[in-house]
Amino acid sequence: MQFPPLSSGILLRRYKRFLADIQLANGEQITIHCPNTGAMTGCANVGDRVWFSTSDNPKRKYTHTWELTQTQTGDFICVNTLRANQLVQEALKNQWISELADYQHILPEQKYGSENSRVDFLLKSDRLQDCFVEVKSTTLLTENGVGMFPDAKTERGQKHLRELTKIAGEGQQAVIFFAILHTGIDKFEVAKQIDPKYAALLENAQHQNVKVLTYKVEIQLENGKPQGMVLSKKL
Structure with a gap:
């Protein structure tokens, strides 16, 4: 399967199960939706690279969705259940x-x-x-x-x-x-x-x-x- 166009940032924190804050390459900090309500053990470490998709749905409060984690050891994890x-x-x-x-x-x-x-x-x-x-x-x-x-x-x-x-x-x-x-x-x-x-x-x-x-x-x-x-x- 093909991904929609992805962008990336560095994970700052994941909280309230559904939300994560990341920092983009230009220094901007944004909040994205986390579509995984589980423990995500080892999948959400501060400093990991987060790859996210962007929706054009104007009704969405958070337009970005966390798709993949790229760990600091180079592994990829699909976190979108x-x-x-x-x-x-x-x-x-x-x-x-x-x-x-x-x-x-x-x-x-x-x-x-x-x-x-x-x-x-x-x-x-x-x-x-x-x-x-x-x-x-x-x-x-x-x-x-x-x-x-x-x-x-x-x-x-x-x-x-x-x-x-x-x-x-x-x-x-x-x-x-x-x-x-x-x-x-x-x-x-x-x-x-x-x-x-x-x-x-x-x-x-x-x-x-x-x-x-x-x-x-x-x-x-x-x-x-x-x-x-x-x-x-x-x-």
Whole structure:
């Protein structure tokens, strides 16, 4: 997927979950919208470079949106959580995810399950059982170089695992898809120490034939400036 035109500045602070102050190259300080309500551990360090898009919607109070963090060690992190599903949908349409390449119909945001959930994608095929795909964006990089999910306790994520496990138990296909949005991550583990209940539910889900897929993002650069990104590497 291609980014809208991006500009950059240096992060001064992130606050109130939805806001961040950055300093532009000319010294001007501006406030931008942060579309990530999570902990963003390691993704919002003072001094990191922030890449942001600009909206022409006159009704927006904050016209700039934080898209990427470029860390002081050179890694890129997509912090806009909306991009994860867009990336996966693009990959599904182009059949870049080999395990899911045989599904012709991609239906986003479908209601399902007994806990009133919405699955990110329902995949259909004339030859195969329906496949329910839940996407989780992963940005937490630990000190030992391992990427982990979740970065905070997630009751919503627990619910999704219960729903997928039930779907798999009924004989349909169920997938939990970890989209690795941090270029510094080359290995992945579940964060048992952060949310042991999520880890236990995921282990049980796998025993019930819920498939786990992990794909990593590649940032496409031109003269050092991000132009786009693609899910290209299976971990």
